[in-house]
Amino acid sequence: MPKKLVILGSGHMASSLGHSLYTQGHRIVQVFSRTPGNAQVLADKLESKAISKIQELELEADVYILCIKDDAISGFSKMLTKVLPNDIIICHTSGVNKPELINEYFINRSLFYPLQSFNKDITPDWEIIPVFIEGNSSTTTMLNELASSISPRVLVMTDQIRTHLHLASVFANNFTNYNLVIAKLILDKADVPFDVIRGLMIETVNKAFSLEPHQTQTGPAKRGDSSTIEKHIRLLVAEFPEYRSLYKKYSQIIRQTYMHENSRSNPSSSSTD
Amino acid sequence: MPKKLVILGSGHMASSLGHSLYTQGHRIVQVFSRTPGNAQVLADKLESKAISKIQELELEADVYILCIKDDAISGFSKMLTKVLPNDIIICHTSGVNKPELINEYFINRSLFYPLQSFNKDITPDWEIIPVFIEGNSSTTTMLNELASSISPRVLVMTDQIRTHLHLASVFANNFTNYNLVIAKLILDKADVPFDVIRGLMIETVNKAFSLEPHQTQTGPAKRGDSSTIEKHIRLLVAEFPEYRSLYKKYSQIIRQTYMHENSRSNPSSSSTD
Numbered sequence: 001m002p003k004k005l006v007i008l009g010s011g012h013m014a015s016s017l018g019h020s021l022y023t024q025g026h027r028i029v030q031v032f033s034r035t036p037g038n039a040q041v042l043a044d045k046l047e048s049k050a051i052s053k054i055q056e057l058e059l060e061a062d063v064y065i066l067c068i069k070d071d072a073i074s075g076f077s078k079m080l081t082k083v084l085p086n087d088i089i090i091c092h093t094s095g096v097n098k099p100e101l102i103n104e105y106f107i108n109r110s111l112f113y114p115l116q117s118f119n120k121d122i123t124p125d126w127e128i129i130p131v132f133i134e135g136n137s138s139t140t141t142m143l144n145e146l147a148s149s150i151s152p153r154v155l156v157m158t159d160q161i162r163t164h165l166h167l168a169s170v171f172a173n174n175f176t177n178y179n180l181v182i183a184k185l186i187l188d189k190a191d192v193p194f195d196v197i198r199g200l201m202i203e204t205v206n207k208a209f210s211l212e213p214h215q216t217q218t219g220p221a222k223r224g225d226s227s228t229i230e231k232h233i234r235l236l237v238a239e240f241p242e243y244r245s246l247y248k249k250y251s252q253i254i255r256q257t258y259m260h261e262n263s264r265s266n267p268s269s270s271s272t273d
Numbered sequence: 274m275p276k277k278l279v280i281l282g283s284g285h286m287a288s289s290l291g292h293s294l295y296t297q298g299h300r301i302v303q304v305f306s307r308t309p310g311n312a313q314v315l316a317d318k319l320e321s322k323a324i325s326k327i328q329e330l331e332l333e334a335d336v337y338i339l340c341i342k343d344d345a346i347s348g349f350s351k352m353l354t355k356v357l358p359n360d361i362i363i364c365h366t367s368g369v370n371k372p373e374l375i376n377e378y379f380i381n382r383s384l385f386y387p388l389q390s391f392n393k394d395i396t397p398d399w400e401i402i403p404v405f406i407e408g409n410s411s412t413t414t415m416l417n418e419l420a421s422s423i424s425p426r427v428l429v430m431t432d433q434i435r436t437h438l439h440l441a442s443v444f445a446n447n448f449t450n451y452n453l454v455i456a457k458l459i460l461d462k463a464d465v466p467f468d469v470i471r472g473l474m475i476e477t478v479n480k481a482f483s484l485e486p487h488q489t490q491t492g493p494a495k496r497g498d499s500s501t502i503e504k505h506i507r508l509l510v511a512e513f514p515e516y517r518s519l520y521k522k523y524s525q526i527i528r529q530t531y532m533h534e535n536s537r538s539n540p541s542s543s544s545t546d
Contacts, residue, residue, distance in 0.1 A: 128472035164463035167505050172456040173477045174492030176449045181486040183441040190437035198482045199401035204446045209471045213454040219447030232440045
């Protein structure tokens with residue numbers, strides 16, 4: 001059933017999430033932003049009403065969705081206590097924070113977290129974006145209905161999941177991005193365009209998810225190819241000394257993981273090894 | 274102009290490269306494999322002739338392409354000296370090895386290296402696969418023509434590029450795959466399906482290449498968010514102690530890189546931070 005929603009915020013999350021909810025037939029009755037122009041731009045796209053004063057907020061929406069920065073949630077939700085009833089369903093969209101970051105005045109404070117890094121200018125593929133929800137039971141019934149309308153994958157968030165998910169994302173995303181920072185520096189030095197490795201990166205990610213990352217590991221550390229590792233370390237010492245210890249640490253850990261497997265089978269070989 | 278080619282090997286590289294060359298109108302006159310069945314399967318796909326004895330090799334092809342394991346190139350090319358003229362154009366397809374890995378009898382030994390990790394069952398997108406070539410000048414003229422027919426991106430390989438490219442690939446691909454190994458372990462522990470982060474990984478790679486990885490870095494280490502880092506380290510110590518030092522090393526290096534930038538501007542926030 002279509003819901004009556006208020007979106008608070010006008011950034012990447014507000015825009016991408018709002019657009020998806022609108023497309024699925026929900027009514028975005030208001031878009032709030034302190035900057036009237038920003039609220040208007042998004043409201044126009046969502047056939048919604050732009051507001052920039054909390055006193056103008058609709059009082060009877062089904063869900064109020066906070067799409068604002070993590071460090072603004074606490075203070076802003078406190079301001080909202082002056083104008084909104086305490087039994088509305090109000091959620092924030094920050095996966096790393098508990099629903100309790102919202103002011104305790106709101107008895108149905110909750111979480112609605114689409115796991116993706118959104119960008120206003122890119123239409124995301126909601127088929128592969130899971131939505132995590134968290135709250136009391138009546139709240140999650142409503143949020144589950146909302147989430148299911150935009151994503152095939154709705155999961156319940158808990159404290160245990162929250163920290164593990166964040167830690168896993170730091171390894172998978174933040175550290176991978178930094179690997180690309182390093183790769184680009186190395187390629188720049190040899191005058192090789194960074195995007196020569198784009199196809200290989202896409203393939204690396206595709207393979208790891210279509211098989212299992214443990215199976216798709218390749219490279220000198222996995223093979224126990226110490227002469228190549230020595231050659232790389234010499235190059236790092238000469239040109240990129242700040243990354244030598246990271247390379248060594250990785251190679252040791254990978255070596256350790258695959259040591260026993262290598263002794264049972266021949267090393268495999270591929271063009272990217 | 275269509276070329277007359279012999280492919281030696283029948284694995285993933287032979288199959289993907291052979292198919293692409295065949296599709297572009299080249300004639301694959303022979304497919305060699307020691308295992309007659311394997312040669313036949315690929316030969317059938319390429320309207321070619323399967324052979325499993327080097328004595329049957331055609332003597333007048335334009336290019337002989339070795340698609341075999343790195344550690345077999347030296348020995349196998351030595352055997353070929355008994356049956357092939359020394360002035361044929363013969364190349365291997367291993368990016369990490371010099372053309373000189375082929376026996377010195379062959380004066381036109383060379384490299385033809387499509388930078389991708391191929392799989393027989395997946396049709397690769399040649400629009401994003403660069404081909405590196407290396408050899409003497411008359412050889413590279415021929416190889417350049419061949420490479421240009423299958424890829425929009427042909428680059429000349431040198432010793433300087435070879436090591437830098439390999440080192441960059443180790444960071445970008447091998448270490449990223451291992452980050453996914455770690456991420457999966459962490460998610461498994463919290464009973465969260467690994468593929469909830471698939472969309473985020475795809476987006477991470479897309480962003481890093483459409484912008485610049487230095488700009489697309491996010492996360493607690495970049496923001497200097499030491500309370501989150503402490504929380505992650507406590508979780509690692511308790512459940513995944515073997516990855517604690519890798520996490521710390523990364524966080525230090527990222528912190529170092531972005532320290533000055535953070536002091537000039539506000540930390541940015543996103544759903545994946």
